[in-house]
Amino acid sequence: MRALTPRKLLLTCAALAGVLLLLVFFSLKFGTRSISLPDLASLLYHTALGQTDRVSSDFRLIVLEIRWPRILLAIIVGASLSVAGASFQALLRNPLADPYVLGVSSGAALGSILSLIWFAELPGATPFGAFAGAVAATAAVYFLGRRGGELDSYALLLGGIITASFLSALIMFLMTTISGRELRGMAFWLMGDLSTPSPVAPGWLFLVLVAGVGAIYTTAADLNLLLGGEQEAMHLGVDVVRVKLVVYLSASVLTGLAVSVSGAIGYVGLMVPHLVRLLFGSDYRLLIPATALGGAIAVVLADTLARTLFAPTELPVGAMTALVGAPVFIYLLRRRMA
């Protein structure tokens, strides 16, 4: 492994951020109603100067009120899921770990169903219920995953899988015995959906994202050592107990954040970290910021395709991430092995 220089870190992140910005620009342009580049440029220019009266109200509504919040949501969800995935892969030392492996998404699903049953009339019942469910599942798996007072990777993995299947059974039970009209829409939402605007302002979601990713980043150097084995890391002076706790909690919060605003968008948390590793190496000090940007790129791209390919009908973004992600992943993996 080549040494990571600040220069390489900065250049990689700048390049990825550039790709993301370009993608955001094109995502603002494309949609059911295509907007010409000069129109979009003038819209953004006048909006930046605060001259909203010089902008066609149609374009303003479509670009700034519909597309922009959705792109922000895609960025937040993509970055959260990808960093959570990279973290769980290090924490569990399992390349197949993804943000949902520890039962977080099942907990979120159960939480949103229960909130629809009990608080159907409250606005935003689904996302808040989902977040509460994600937190509850995280706590349950945490206690299942403790052995001798500290988190044990294997106990955590098994506890997560068992919790996930138990919660899924509860969900099936509720869905078949209770006939709420809203449950049908929820099944759609759980497949992964960014078309529903979040009831929470994106700024707050962004703060949670930055806090979660920042917390995980403080352990980046330790995660590198942890990948070589817990005993070895401990001998090298890593506070393994603290690192595991910080990473587990932060990654769970990030997953809960993503699931509560977008349902369960699959594959992003699994594939983006692996792609970034294949492209830029597996030093966590670079991997975490690069994965955050890469995840944002992946989900913005997938959502742009999902809402434009068969417009005006939209595909679930979760289907798109898998459709696009799997072939790219296989190609890179085979090229790497060749």
Place this chain on the structure above:
Amino acid sequence: MKTNHTRIWTAIGWMLLAALPGRAQAAPATPPAPAPPPAPTMLPPVAPSRPGGTAETLVEFHDDLGRLVRLPAAPQRIVSLAPSLTETVFALDLGDRLAGVSDFCDYPPEALTRPRVGGPINPNLEQIVSLHPDVVLATRAMNRRESVEALERLGIPVYATDARTVDDVIASTRRLGRVLGAQARGESLAADMEQRLSGLARRLAGRPARRVFFVVWLDPIISTGPHTFLADALRRAGAKSVVTAPQDWPQISIEEVLRQNPDYLVFSGAHPDDPQSSINSLQRRPGWSSLQAVRENHFAVVSDALDRPAPRMLDAIEDLARQLHPDAFPTAPAPNPDPSRRAPGNRRGGRL
């Protein structure tokens, strides 16, 4: 070294954060959920100016969910998010004003020529905004609250209906006529439906309801529970579903179907031939083949309008009543010019 990275990353984070537009930080503009009044009432129009209200004359209505909706009198551009609403708008002779319909809106055929705005569950907001609707029509059974809230936040009035019974459909049609500036047509549609229903009730008076099993799906067996619109439509056609499960769309075992031993099996489809392959397969299926209704060919096939809370439901209800109670319609010729609409078993009539 580590602190360097942290600092860089923090800087990137703050740069991204600063790139957020100011309004993104503002409190969410979620409208509070209105508590539905005990009975959905409607306010008289505030400014009933005629004719062809301009954008300036706004009127206020309470919709079926008790939400206060402010929209132009006689809206000229209507977007419908559900098949039943599209049918109702056409029935109100306002089809010309439909600027957009959902992907599922397939009746009348003219509806297929209207711009599509996506599925009822995932309508495309951009497309709806581009169509500049005066009002968007939604229905609680098919659309999501989140879509309604998102449209409201974009400043588009949404009028929601919630018809759960046949009587609800009549009241809802009447109200929709007033909301859309076609009050007279709404009244006559509603009166016509009421008249046909009472005529049907008179014909069927004194006849015991047929015990039917409505087949929503065959693999697995899904039927309808007692609280759906469909169950009420069946009742009006002189039928009673044998299903007692409280869920709306319960999965039923073949054992339970055999135990209930229904008089008729009822199928529906957009086209009368759609359920034929299912019906033909029943003779060979274990369990089903020994069912009395199957052995006696007691199948009823109706249009899928039976499950659409729109004026056309009356055709389907009358059609089903004729199939289940042929002796109640001794002289009347079949209203449907197409004799192939009838499933093979129906001409054999009932078992009175």
